[in-house]
Amino acid sequence: MKKGWFLVFIGLLAFLGLVFYQPLFSVLRRGLTEGGRWSLSPLATILTDSYFVHIIVFSLKQAALSTLLSLGIGLPGAYILTRYSFPGKSAIRSLTVVPFVLPAVVVALGFILFFGESGWLNQWLMSVFHLPSPPLHILYSLTGIVLAHAFYNAPIVMRLVNASWEGIDPEIDEAAASLGARGLRRFVGITIPLLAPALLSSAALVFIFSFLSFPIVLALGGARYTTIEVGIYTLIRTLLDYKLGSALILVETALSLSLTYVYLKTEGGFATLTQGSRRVATYPLFSRKASMCKLVIAAYIIIAAVFFLGPISSILVDSLRVRGQWSVESYRQIFTLGYNPFLGVSPLRTVLNSLFIGGISTAISLPVGMLIAMFAVRSRLPGRRLLEAILMAPLAVSSVAIGFAVLYGLGGAPLHLSGTLIAIALAHAILTYPFVVRVIRPVLEGLDQSLVEAARSLGASPTRAFFEVILPLIGPGILVAAVFGFALSIGEMSATIMLMRPGLGTMPMAVYSLLSARQFGAASAMGMILVLVAGIAFLVIDRLGRRGVGCRTL
């Protein structure tokens, strides 16, 4: 079996080598050469120039603040989801994944409409308190960036921690209680240590996402708030300084690779949690008995609802208003078949492009992701963790860098992918397969190996055992992974923008183009369609999720 896994590893490495490592290394090599020779001087420039040091420090700072805020908003939510029962609980749990696949350009639009200087929140405050000027200055600053990252990531914290919390055997807590430990002491002494892996794991994930976030910083930061990712984009795309751009990619990748390693390590600890025989007891949230605790919870729910629903409902309302009147005109525009001069193609064409790209990218990312998940769970090769980290590397490389690598490394010979939908689909596949792995891995870990062994002992070949035993058992998990990968591809814009040409436009690019073309109604309408796609995808996932496969680790 060891030899088999070695071959799988080599096969995966060969494929990823062609489409990911080689292009990426050719980019990185530029960051380590000076006049055609190997040199550390570009790297030295990055690490000594005050401007680059400033943006590196700023990236880490905003990621740390985003992580803290995401934990601050996510943990109370996880607590409520774990300890209380209320109508619509499962719907809320499944909705926590929606922000994750919302295209950042849509979130940026929602934030501008809701939190902006003339956004809903300011307008409301001005009319209620009769203020002459907007009281809240949230956007175009560090605050705006951190808030938007929390919008994305707090639901991930909520989901991860809630899943882990519900997995804690209540008997441990009860035993401590029967021995006389009080509430707070039990929380600090038992719950926190048991939740620690989930807390660390989600914090690491949020940190990585915030650290590598591109469209949000681009849209809400302005030039004065620049992260490494935006710095790379600026260096490569506009200053044409590949040398320093590549050196900055090198620094960014080194930082995020080590973070990813921490994440994978903590996630391993997370997976070893033992499930109790019983679930944690829940209390109805809406009962007659009022308490201080419930007041605090009610306040949290109201603030959270405003924070999460405000931007999205702003987009919804904006998409239905044309010149101050309610109208579906914007949606009609989207579904007009004809050539739209603002997009360079028909809006429907961008929908078809998105579907095509999503389909191809899922067809690539699903088998790649499945093989890596099986490799991670089943192989016993020495240094497995490190090999796994190598295979999961795209998780640690920014979308902009991957887009640039595909453009730079695969645009010319031998594949000549420059200017094709395939190039975009390939970039999406590279970006999404780590998430396929993340979905399938816990499913495989939960698979009862004795069933496979039983089939094998009854004479089934490994292939037959795979298709007749393993596949039906993990089938729903694979479907969840496929839907997830597809939805991520549909919403992706950072790599797309590096590879985009007219006629190749996707839905998020259409939102961006419509925004640029001052067609706000149509932009919001297209944005709403993306919100809807994301919503539907995750209701499907949730339904499947309840039929035995946990997609808890999403």
Add this chain to the structure above:
Amino acid sequence: MFNKLVVLFVVALVALAVIGTGKEQLVVYTYQSFVSWGPASVLEEVFEAQYDCDLQFVTAGGAKATLSRLLAERDVSATNADLFMAEVNEIPRIVKYDLFLPVTKDDIPNLAFVPEELLFDPNVGFVPYEYGYISLTYDSRVLSEDELPQSLDQLADPRYERMLVCQDPRTSSTGFSFLLWTIAQFGEEKYLDFWRSIDRTLLTITRGWTEAWTMLSHGEAPLIVSFSTDTAYGAMYEDSIDYRAFAPGGQGYRTVFGIGIVKETNQPELAKAFIDLLLSKEIQEQLPRTEIMIPANLQAELPPEYDEYLIIPEDPLMLPLDLVGDRMDTWLHDWERAIVGK
């Protein structure tokens, strides 16, 4: 055990190999707004009917981003661009990277109608097709005419706090023109002092002009760096002149847009025919309505709204291109460290 998975792999790889082919193409690299606003679709229709070919517009965003994209592709000799449209301040980069074929008046008959003052060295190959002026545009519902700054340095006044949006000179040609304007006005020694003095006035610095306009028209900011044709735009398309261009102290910065033939092209004759069509009276008269710029061809007539609302700064500035070419990198480098990494 993995046979069938291998089959899946092969299917995926075969899908990768599917690459489309078509008839003879002429590929024009341009900026986003030329495709989304400009006469791209009309040009495509007219040109494809006249010369049996497939005319394609390609854009990577603004003029600066598209140039970077083009140079990146040339670097790995993977570009199929035949023509490129750019802002005049890119000429130093175009010369540095030896991008364009020389173009003379004999190649492009319609060049005869373009005034001398807009023309550049024919060896550079930059053919102007429209021009305009960078100025400021304000929301007349927020600021009244007598509240407007009478010169750039008045922008430092606290009453304009969090009101102004400008564009990043590293990523936007509008933003770069504004940076050059401040250098032309305050001098190389003083321009960064001006930028530091408006730190509180600046609400944000956007990547491109379109984001700044988005903020103005969404009520996010009442004052942006924009074009002197904005009032005429409102009169033509919005039925209102709420957003008005003005030239503080009669000043503004001149900007010229031009097109050139990329050296690697296989079809220079077809490319010249395209430039000639772009300079024709028919297409030139589209420019003030779609690009909201002033056409280069003197024969082209302006829409009536331009007679009433077009603002031409009395004292337009424009730094010599040689100087821009020599100092550009230093200016951007210093600006970056003064404003971003402060």
